[in-house]
Amino acid sequence: MxxxxxxxxxxxxxxxxxxxxxxxxxxxxxxxxxxxxxxxxxxxxxxxxxxxxxxxxxxxxxxxxxxxxxxxxxxxxxxxxxxxxxxxxxxxxxxxxxxxxxxxxxxxxxxxxxxxxxxxxxxxxxxxxxxxxxxxxxxxxxxxxxxxxxxxxxxxxxxxxxxxxxxxxxxxxxxxxxxxxxxxxxxxxxxxxxxxxxxxxxxxxxxxxxxxxxxxxxxxxxxxxxxxxxxxxxxxxxxxxxxxxxxxxxxxxxxxxxxxxxxxxxxxxxxxxxxxRRVVAPNPPSTEVPLIETMNQLGGKAALSSGGHVSIQYQTLQWSGSVNSSKLTSLSAKPPISIQKPLYMKNNKLYIALKDLETVIGSQIVYNPNVQSFSVQQSPTVKK
Structure with missing residues (x-):
């Protein structure tokens, strides 16, 4: 043997x-x-x-x-x-x-x-x-x-x-x-x-x-x-x-x-x-997400000023808008974009539609129910 x-x-x-x-x-x-x-x-x-x-x-x-x-x-x-x-x-x-x-x-x-x-x-x-x-x-x-x-x-x-x-x-x-x-x-x-x-x-x-x-x-x-x-x-x-x-x-x-x-x-x-940590939910818990907290999870930033001015930053992208507005202006040489639903306030938090946020950052977002957070889906990704 x-x-x-x-x-x-x-x-x-x-x-x-x-x-x-x-x-x-x-x-x-x-x-x-x-x-x-x-x-x-x-x-x-x-x-x-x-x-x-x-x-x-x-x-x-x-x-x-x-x-x-x-x-x-x-x-x-x-x-x-x-x-x-x-x-x-x-x-x-x-x-x-x-x-x-x-x-x-x-x-x-x-x-x-x-x-x-x-x-x-x-x-x-x-x-x-x-x-x-x-x-x-x-x-x-x-x-x-x-x-x-x-x-x-x-x-x-x-x-x-x-x-x-x-x-x-x-x-x-x-x-x-x-x-x-x-x-x-x-x-x-x-x-x-x-x-x-x-x-x-x-x-x-x-x-x-x-x-x-x-x-x-x-x-x-x-x-x-x-x-x-x-x-x-x-x-x-x-x-x-x-x-x-x-x-x-x-x-x-x-x-x-x-x-x-x-x-x-x-x-x-x-x-x-x-x-x-990488399990994805077939459907996220909500179609709308708190913008500031979600951007932190994605590795970006969002801020809301006292005057209702909104800023969003993700990698090289920077956007500017305001509460109740459906238009975001680019601060990084990109044309402005229109989102489906206006940014809005609820319970003193700023909210954005999840599909709109995907449009803003240019990537698909997935939700992991085990760690209860959102992340940017890396796949597919190819070397340019």
């Missing part, structure tokens, strides 16, 4: 004991509905030290706590069905890994298998040619074939074929322009380079197992509108970022957020808290 098999047997016995009490909790403890916490890992190793590495114990402890709390782990197929309109279990979590490291097969997979927790690993397929040559050893073809054939809940998807590096000018290979012999590649050459790389990743993984290869994780979390279009043309229908938010069906499937779990400083309780 090899070490990996023995490790899986031991963990399966432990995992069975952990699984039973969590099933009742998962049925009864509704933490959130109709959204998915996609959590992100890279390297699970007991010796390596880096910001993206956690120990096997911490990894298992995180998953164990989430199960006990009532989180329900879903497959990539379930996630894609949800994005297409299907229902999803309450407290849904999708586990993802980047980079295709061998440590996933040796250390993470036995834990996932014993606890019957689905996961997807985004693989750099060029590393399949010589898995042990990279600084951190990568999985082999046989590793991927074994995991995907032994279970119906482990997936391998694209982290590019050979774009996991940065160009001499510091740009990520996915969005930068290469220079050969002093000549910068043309827009058409760049387009073909991205499409070809994406298609190569699809082809390499399609040789290993029969599930659709249509999901992608952006290297370094860096992408732009142009690269989104080209990787979609290369076969990708879903792409994951590193923006730490919950996934809802309303988001762009090519700009899906993920919550980092793969850092040694993230305790099991810390991961639970991180997820819960």
């Amino acid at each position: 090899n070490k990996l098999t023995l490790k899986a047997v031991i963990l399966s016995v432990i995992g069975l004991g952990l699984l039973l009490p969590s099933l009742d909790a998962a049925k009864s403890n509704v933490l959130y509905k109709d959204q998915v916490a996609v959590i992100m890992y890279h390297h699970v190793d007991d010796d390596a030290k880096s910001g993206g590495t956690i120990t096997t114990k911490l990894f298992q402890d995180q998953l164990t706590l989430l199960k006990k709390k009532g989180y329900q782990f879903i497959t990539l197929r379930q996630f894609k069905d949800y994005m297409q309109g299907a229902s999803v279990p309450n407290n849904a979590v999708l586990v993802t890994f980047d980079d295709g490291y061998e440590s996933f097969y040796v250390n993470a997979y036995p834990i996932l298998k014993s606890m019957r927790i689905p996961a997807v690993n985004f693989v750099i397929t060029n590393d399949l040619e010589n898995p042990l040559a990279s600084y951190i050893p990568s999985m082999s073809r046989d590793d991927i074939i074994e995991m995907t054939s032994d279970t119906n809940f482990i997936d391998a998807q694209c982290h590019t074929h050979n774009f996991h590096y940065k160009l001499p000018d510091g740009n990520a290979a996915l969005i930068g322009r290469m220079v050969n012999n002093g000549k910068r590649e043309t827009d058409e050459e760049y387009k073909q380079r991205v499409i070809t790389d994406t298609q190569a990743c699809v082809a390499k993984l399609a040789e290993l197992y029969p599930e659709p290869i249509d999901s992608y994780a952006y290297p370094y979390g860096i992408y732009d509108k142009t690269s989104i279009g080209y990787i979609h043309e290369g076969g990708m229908n879903y792409a994951f970022t590193v923006v730490p938010e919950m996934v809802t069906r309303q988001l762009d499937p090519m700009q899906l957020p993920r919550i980092n779990a793969g850092n040694s400083a993230i305790s099991p309780e810390g991961l639970d808290t991180s997820i819960m």
Whole structure:
């Protein structure tokens, strides 16, 4: 019996004991509905030290706590069905890994298998040619074939074929322009380079197992509108970022957020808290909000003078208006805007319609019922 098999047997016995009490909790403890916490890992190793590495114990402890709390782990197929309109279990979590490291097969997979927790690993397929040559050893073809054939809940998807590096000018290979012999590649050459790389990743993984290869994780979390279009043309229908938010069906499937779990400083309780702080309510508690308090929550400012003058500041935007007025004048070279409902006073507080406030700051606002506050939704966001 090899070490990996023995490790899986031991963990399966432990995992069975952990699984039973969590099933009742998962049925009864509704933490959130109709959204998915996609959590992100890279390297699970007991010796390596880096910001993206956690120990096997911490990894298992995180998953164990989430199960006990009532989180329900879903497959990539379930996630894609949800994005297409299907229902999803309450407290849904999708586990993802980047980079295709061998440590996933040796250390993470036995834990996932014993606890019957689905996961997807985004693989750099060029590393399949010589898995042990990279600084951190990568999985082999046989590793991927074994995991995907032994279970119906482990997936391998694209982290590019050979774009996991940065160009001499510091740009990520996915969005930068290469220079050969002093000549910068043309827009058409760049387009073909991205499409070809994406298609190569699809082809390499399609040789290993029969599930659709249509999901992608952006290297370094860096992408732009142009690269989104080209990787979609290369076969990708879903792409994951590193923006730490919950996934809802309303988001762009090519700009899906993920919550980092793969850092040694993230305790099991810390991961639970991180997820819960990002839960969004399907509907906010009110269509109108107190302007000053809400702007403070969003990271901006609003003020009301004794004469009824109102000022609003968010990032580089500055607006000026007055109580009972539907017009706001820009102090930052923007044209004035008209809001649907005038600013008004109630119980000595200044109120604004939530939809109007979204117009003012130029972003969607979401409400977290767990911390009872509003925040600006970061997704989708692309590098200009």
